[in-house]
Amino acid sequence: MRILLMGSPNVGKSAIFSRLTGTHVVASNYSGTTVEFTSGNLRLEKETAEIIDVPGSYTLEPTNAAEAVAVEMLKEGDIIINVLDATNLERNLNLTLQLLQTGKPMVVALNMWDEALEHGIDIDTDELEKQLGVPVVPTCAISGEGVKLLTERLGDAATIKPKTEPEDIWHRVGEIIDKVQHIEHRHPTAGQMLSHATVHPVIGPFIAAVVLFLSFAFVAYIGDWLHEEVMEEIFEFVWEPVTGWISAALGGEGFFHSVLIGELIEGEIDMNESFGLLTTGLFIPIAVILPFIFCFYFILSLLEDIGYLPRLGVLIDTLMHRMGLHGLSIVPMMLGLGCNVPGAMAGRILETRKERFIALTLVSICVPCMAQLAMVAGLLGEAGIIGLAVLFFTLVILWIALGISMKFLLKGETPEILVDIPPYRLPYWKSLLKKVYMRMMGFIREALPYVLLGVFAVQLLYTLGVIDLLDRFFTAPAQMLFGLPGEAVGPLLVGFLRKDVAVGMLAPLGLELRQLIVASVILVIYFPCAATFVVLFKEMGLRDLLKATAVMIVVVLVTGTGLNAILRIAGL
Amino acid sequence: MYKTLAELEKGEVGEVVGFDSGHMPCRRLESMGVRQGKTVTRVSSQLMGGPITISVDGRQTAMGRGIASKVKVKLLERENSGRMSQN
Ligand SMILES: Nc1nc2c(ncn2[C@@H]2O[C@H](COP(=O)(O)OP(=O)(O)O)[C@@H](O)[C@H]2O)c(=O)[nH]1
Ligand SMILES: [Mg+2]
Numbered sequence: 001m002r003i004l005l006m007g008s009p010n011v012g013k014s015a016i017f018s019r020l021t022g023t024h025v026v027a028s029n030y031s032g033t034t035v036e037f038t039s040g041n042l043r044l045e046k047e048t049a050e051i052i053d054v055p056g057s058y059t060l061e062p063t064n065a066a067e068a069v070a071v072e073m074l075k076e077g078d079i080i081i082n083v084l085d086a087t088n089l090e091r092n093l094n095l096t097l098q099l100l101q102t103g104k105p106m107v108v109a110l111n112m113w114d115e116a117l118e119h120g121i122d123i124d125t126d127e128l129e130k131q132l133g134v135p136v137v138p139t140c141a142i143s144g145e146g147v148k149l150l151t152e153r154l155g156d157a158a159t160i161k162p163k164t165e166p167e168d169i170w171h172r173v174g175e176i177i178d179k180v181q182h183i184e185h186r187h188p189t190a191g192q193m194l195s196h197a198t199v200h201p202v203i204g205p206f207i208a209a210v211v212l213f214l215s216f217a218f219v220a221y222i223g224d225w226l227h228e229e230v231m232e233e234i235f236e237f238v239w240e241p242v243t244g245w246i247s248a249a250l251g252g253e254g255f256f257h258s259v260l261i262g263e264l265i266e267g268e269i270d271m272n273e274s275f276g277l278l279t280t281g282l283f284i285p286i287a288v289i290l291p292f293i294f295c296f297y298f299i300l301s302l303l304e305d306i307g308y309l310p311r312l313g314v315l316i317d318t319l320m321h322r323m324g325l326h327g328l329s330i331v332p333m334m335l336g337l338g339c340n341v342p343g344a345m346a347g348r349i350l351e352t353r354k355e356r357f358i359a360l361t362l363v364s365i366c367v368p369c370m371a372q373l374a375m376v377a378g379l380l381g382e383a384g385i386i387g388l389a390v391l392f393f394t395l396v397i398l399w400i401a402l403g404i405s406m407k408f409l410l411k412g413e414t415p416e417i418l419v420d421i422p423p424y425r426l427p428y429w430k431s432l433l434k435k436v437y438m439r440m441m442g443f444i445r446e447a448l449p450y451v452l453l454g455v456f457a458v459q460l461l462y463t464l465g466v467i468d469l470l471d472r473f474f475t476a477p478a479q480m481l482f483g484l485p486g487e488a489v490g491p492l493l494v495g496f497l498r499k500d501v502a503v504g505m506l507a508p509l510g511l512e513l514r515q516l517i518v519a520s521v522i523l524v525i526y527f528p529c530a531a532t533f534v535v536l537f538k539e540m541g542l543r544d545l546l547k548a549t550a551v552m553i554v555v556v557l558v559t560g561t562g563l564n565a566i567l568r569i570a571g572l
Numbered sequence: 573m574y575k576t577l578a579e580l581e582k583g584e585v586g587e588v589v590g591f592d593s594g595h596m597p598c599r600r601l602e603s604m605g606v607r608q609g610k611t612v613t614r615v616s617s618q619l620m621g622g623p624i625t626i627s628v629d630g631r632q633t634a635m636g637r638g639i640a641s642k643v644k645v646k647l648l649e650r651e652n653s654g655r656m657s658q659n
Contacts (some may be wrong), residue, residue: 091605119642170607195632201619314634318622326636327623384637416636417623418597420604423631550605 001049003154004073006099007083008054008092010307010422011113014038015141015369016083018431020151022443027438035069035348044151052077058091060098064351074099080106081150086116086138087423089181092376093173096132105123105157106134109150111139115423119183131142191424198311199421208315211308214415219295222368226291227428235287243269243278258461272504281455284371285448289339290440292370296338296433297439305427305435306458309421317417322348323403324358324410325350326417332528336363337437338370339534341447344437344539352413353544358403360540361548364528365555366399371529375503376520383513390517394563395524402555450531457530458494467493482518482560483568485509495523496530514572518564526556573647577626578640586645587611595637605636606633612645 005013019024021040038053057067057554060074074080082099083093089110100108110116110125126260129136135153139146164172166254197203200436243261247269250257261269262276271283303309309331317327327349332356336343368376380387407414461467467490474493484492487509506519527549528536538544580586588610591598606612610628617624625634 024585058605061599063600063603063605088605088629090629091631094603094605098619099641161596196615199616199618199625199634201616201622310634314618314623314625317634317636318618318620321636415636416597418604418635418639419633421632421634564595 001044001047001078002076002080003049003051003081004054004077005052005081005083006054006070006074006093006095007056008058008085009420011056011083011085011088011092012141013056013083013141014435015428016081016109016111016139016147016150017051018244018428019141019144019147020051025434025438026441029067030073033065033069035066037069038072042151047169051238055093059095060102061305063565068550074102074104077104079154080104081109081154082106083109083111086110086112087121088112089117089121089123089516090173092175093176094169097162097169097172098166100132100134100160100162101164103159103161105159106418107153107157108132108134108136108321109146110136110138111141113146114140114143115425119189122182122184124180124182128176131179133162134158141431142426149549159378178296191230192299195311195421195424198308198331199314204311204315208312211303211312215303216297218299219292219370220284223292223295223374226295226431227288228357231287231291239282240269240271243276246278258463259453259456262459275455275459277452277455281452285451288374289371292374293338293443294436294440296370297436300334300338301432301435301439302427305425305432307424307431310421313417313419314421320403321414321416322407322415323362323400324407325355325403326415328417328419329355329359332359332363333367335375336367336369339443339447340364340367340369340528341535342419342442343367343369344532344535345442345446351415352412355409355415357410357544357548358406360536361406361551362403364536364548365525365552366395366402368395368524369529372503372524376524377504379507380516380520387513387520391520391524394521394559398525398555398559402551405552445533447529447531450529450534454530461494480555481564482522483512483564484515484519488515488519492519492522492526496527509572514567517567517572521563522556524561525552527552575645575647576641577612577614577643577645578624578637580612580626580645580647582614582616585611585613587648587650588643589646590644592642595639595642597635598642601633601635601639601643604633605629605631606643611648 005017008015017038020042025038025040027036027038035055037055040051042049042051052073054065054070054073057070059067060071062068062071080099082096084096096108110123116123125136125138135156137146137150137153140149141147193533196205238270247257247261252264260276260278260423262274262279265273269279271279274280279290313330320327320329331349332343332346335346340363344360347359350356350359376391377388380391470493471489478484478489488506491502491505502523511519536548574588586594588606588608591602593599608629613627615625615632621637623634623636624640625632
């Protein structure tokens with residue numbers, strides 16, 4: 001049996017989904033589309049049913065891709081749980097009446113019941129049940145009240161096919177509202193006042209700056225703590241002995257040893273520098289990158305569930321619109337700060353090919369992922385704040401300039417933002433953790449294999465002498481354009497496969513500050529990692545990928561040369 | 573007096589009287605509950621031609637000005653007419 005959770009965006013579908021399902025949930029794409037949905041299992045008395053968190057939709061006459069998928073999924077469902085926001089009954093009933101007309105068995109969850117009570121909204125559920133002809137259960141997904149009753153009443157799910165004509169639906173909604181809803185009082189709450197402040201054209205950006213600063217401080221501190229105090233310890237005490245044992249078994253040298261373990265540094269395995277698949281290959285992504293990605297996705301998902309992201313989208317829309325995007329494309333950009341792979345995948349929420357091209361190209365060029373940030377910060381941080389400041393300033397300027405240029409150079413419309421701004425709400429922790437878990441799994445599944453492959457390829461290219469060859473070839477242009485010494489070319493080439501490794505190779509070269517800055521900027525912008533490239537190919541196809549690659553090459557040449565010149569003039 | 577939603581000033585209240593229903597974003601707006609006969613209040617707008625935020629039934633919706641200019645409203649009295657003069 002397949003149960004569909006359907007309703008408008010922000011009504012609490014995912015929260016109810018998390019209540020109903022166990023730990024085993026999977027996110028997948030609806031076949032032939034880029035729209036993602038989540039499914040899990042619900043144990044009922046007699047059987048285990050599949051339950052699907054259908055993408056939110058306002059209507060069954062689709063106005064975007066997600067709604068079109070919702071309509072398709074509807075055909076394959078056996079029972080519908082229609083989730084409504086009790087504080088917003090009138091708007092939600094439109095979809096409810098449309099759903100009833102499909103003739104599928106249905107149960108209605110009147111969610112946000114706690115908020116409705118708080119706001120003095122009184123809904124006569126018995127009367128609503130009579131009017132609709134299907135079970136109506138008040139629920140509060142956060143506390144869990146009503147959710148059990150909801151599953152019990154699945155058995156009573158009724159099939160009603162009212163004879164309302166589509167054009168009469170809103171009229172019928174009005175009739176039902178008059179009969180069942182009574183609103184006692186409505187005065188602005190603290191939440192509403194905060195809501196106004198956060199989209200205020202002047203105060204809003206200040207609040208946004210504080211929120212973003214605190215978020216990054218959290219990621220930097222907690223991520224660092226997890227990395228140093230937890231993951232490194234685990235590796236030292238658990239994994240290092242195991243690799244030591246493997247190393248001994250392989251005799252400490254030879255082909256397999258150099259692939260799996262790498263080189264021994266002073267006779268010992270060094271997780272940071274040995275460069276074997278099982279040593280550095282596992283250590284960097286799992287012990288260094290994963291903690292930061294975890295913290296980042298935790299904060300991002302928190303901001304999302306609280307309801308802050310649409311507001312951020314509204315604030316930044318003015319700027320993004322000039323770059324051929326609308327405010328909500330801030331979501332792929334922010335996700336890209338964790339890891340470019342999910343960032344590129346989130347480009348799917350954008351409607352047109354032009355938007356997707358601009359957003360994905362910007363993510364892969366101008367948005368440094370956590371791995372790059374951590375490494376580059378290590379490289380530049382020692383010389384004080386100036387290096388990092390120049391790096392970020394360059395990236396932001398580049399982000400805006402590149403966006404504006406692409407908007408003008410590419411054909412196609414720039415759609416405008418249109419978004420519901422839900423009230424601020426407390427997150428439901430289980431739902432939040434599930435979201436973080438799924439994002440982490442996405443990273444592990446989609447990016448990790450390529451990271452490992454990258455380590456392997458770097459080893460191979462060095463062994464075969466390819467890097468040395470390219471080194472000699474690119475030394476002259478690197479010196480002339482970017483002012484970088486010949487030794488820096490190898491690491492920059494390796495950077496295509498592994499940025500983090502490249503940074504580690506640059507560190508011992510004793511570069512001047514100007515060279516360090518130029519090299520870091522080039523490393524961040526010139527190509528995304530191999531994993532991102534694969535995803536870009538999947539998401540935009542070969543033609544657009546080649547176009548994006550051309551953009552990357554031009555951008556890196558212009559920026560590297562320009563920055564080098566400017567920094568020289570500035571006397572660095 | 574009639575205006576488009578984009579021309580509504582901060583704090584002004586209007587009743588939605590017309591839509592460009594051939595326009596996809598307008599149809600989306602309608603399905604989101606901003607439809608004929610509804611009372612809208614302009615809440616805020618971003619600077620430099622940025623999106624505007626309106627409130628209908630106590631819920632806020634933000635949209636670009638292009639979309640807002642396709643929605644026609646009849647001007648009603650100001651929200652806080654107690655404090656503001658009304659002509
Ligand atoms: N107060 C309250 N908040 C809820 C309830 N259900 C969900 N929420 C919160 O509302 C927000 C949106 O919920 P979500 O499940 O993401 O909505 P979806 O878009 O329909 O999947 C989250 O912050 C939830 O924690 C509820 O019954 N009461
Ligand atoms: Mg959801």
